[in-house]
Amino acid sequence: MPRDRAVTAPVYPRKPRPGDRVAVLSPSSGLPARLPAPFELGMRRLREDFRLEPVEYPTTRRLDASPEDRARDVNAAFADPGIAAVIASIGGDDQISVLPHLDDDLLRACPKPFFGYSDNTNLLVHLWNLGIVGYHGGSVMIEFGRPGAMHPTTAASLRAALFTPGEHLLTPAERCGHVNRPWEDPRTFETEPELEAAEDWTWHNDGQVVEGVTWGGNLEILSWLMMADRAIQPPDAYAGCVLFLETSEEMPPAREVYRTLRSMGERGLLRRFGALLMGRAKSWSFDRPLSAPERARYRQEQREAVVAVLDRYAPGMPAVFDVDLGHTDPQTVIPYGGRVRVDGLARRITVTY
CATH class of the missing domain: 3.50.30.60 (LD-carboxypeptidase A C-terminal domain-like)
Incomplete structure (x- = not known):
């Protein structure tokens, strides 16, 4: 017999729909400033293939953004009722310094799907502790900005995670x-x-x-x-x-x-x-x-x-x-x-x- 070892699950935020605005942030590295080609390609695919409207925030293309400024963008994206999801541009290595500047009461009150991995594990862990389901995967520069074309398996998984509730x-x-x-x-x-x-x-x-x-x-x-x-x-x-x-x-x-x-x-x-x-x-x-x-x-x-x-x-x-x-x-x-x-x-x- 199956062993169900479940614990109380965090809350799944409401999913975006085609046509919605989504925040594109750099809570780790502002690498889009140095390497714009994969970033612009990923942004175009978000618009044309996924029919989402990406919205950049002040530190999305800033290499020298402070932890406080990056946290301010995260807080603003979650607070904005016109933003349906939040997607990381790429990873990095110092997002741990952003966590103390996040507004936990705001994040709990305005849960949104967050997509990212690598250094974005920091924010995913933080959201887990607040009882919010996040999504490990799908950065703009790597998966959406993959050279030549998105891999069909990656695209199907992202489409399901973004838009489709239920089992996959x-x-x-x-x-x-x-x-x-x-x-x-x-x-x-x-x-x-x-x-x-x-x-x-x-x-x-x-x-x-x-x-x-x-x-x-x-x-x-x-x-x-x-x-x-x-x-x-x-x-x-x-x-x-x-x-x-x-x-x-x-x-x-x-x-x-x-x-x-x-x-x-x-x-x-x-x-x-x-x-x-x-x-x-x-x-x-x-x-x-x-x-x-x-x-x-x-x-x-x-x-x-x-x-x-x-x-x-x-x-x-x-x-x-x-x-x-x-x-x-x-x-x-x-x-x-x-x-x-x-x-x-x-x-x-x-x-x-």
């Missing part, structure tokens, strides 16, 4: 992309990224069915939040939740992934979760342009490190590896605080948008 079945990608091309080169945007055969999902401790609300995001960002003792609740707050994790283009080595998860285990967090979804590890960067065999080895070493930690701190927990979430191409959106069903018997993952 995730399926493994048959082909995926790892190698990026420079945004500074206009030729990058003439063709789609090259794809290669993708590993299928790897199931660990299957034979169980777990359903619960999600929590997690980018592992590096979560480690910073834990070090700062910022926004992380007591372990019991996550009882029965489905943990989902992914790593970025900074490509932390397997030993660091192990150590971070070990600390979560020592804190008493890991054993509270009902299941784990682990994103397909980003295994190439301009700083570390690994070959195909090296990329496969990096991903395998990360899988082995995660399994070792789970076997030590959460034995028996079901886990699924190489899910297309986070820094992946294609990317599927994960509702942050929304319901997910991990069916190891049928080898199916169902999210509720």
Whole structure:
């Protein structure tokens, strides 16, 4: 029989509709100022393909915006009754400094769907703590601004998360992309990224069915939040939740992934979760342009490190590896605080948008 380990779910904000205005913000990095090509492409697709009207805020294209100014834009976007959703331009590395300047009473009173990942894990965690469902995925410069064309799987997931309530079945990608091309080169945007055969999902401790609300995001960002003792609740707050994790283009080595998860285990967090979804590890960067065999080895070493930690701190927990979430191409959106069903018997993952 399925084991329903759910906790009380946060509230799903009302979804936008075609024709609505959506805020495009840079709560992390103002990279649109330096690299406008993918940003303008993403904005055009929001208008033409998704029929949404993107609205920029003062710090969206400012590289030097202070945490206070970026928080002011977040507060203003949530407060504006004419804004139906909020979408991050891209990630970064210091959104943690924005969190203290957010108006929590305002955010609770005016919940809106927020889309972002990577450093935007900070804001997703913050909204989760306020009881608001967010959406892990869908940045303007990367997913909407993908060279050549949006990946059909990514576009379908974003369309469902933006506009369609209810369940959505995730399926493994048959082909995926790892190698990026420079945004500074206009030729990058003439063709789609090259794809290669993708590993299928790897199931660990299957034979169980777990359903619960999600929590997690980018592992590096979560480690910073834990070090700062910022926004992380007591372990019991996550009882029965489905943990989902992914790593970025900074490509932390397997030993660091192990150590971070070990600390979560020592804190008493890991054993509270009902299941784990682990994103397909980003295994190439301009700083570390690994070959195909090296990329496969990096991903395998990360899988082995995660399994070792789970076997030590959460034995028996079901886990699924190489899910297309986070820094992946294609990317599927994960509702942050929304319901997910991990069916190891049928080898199916169902999210509720």
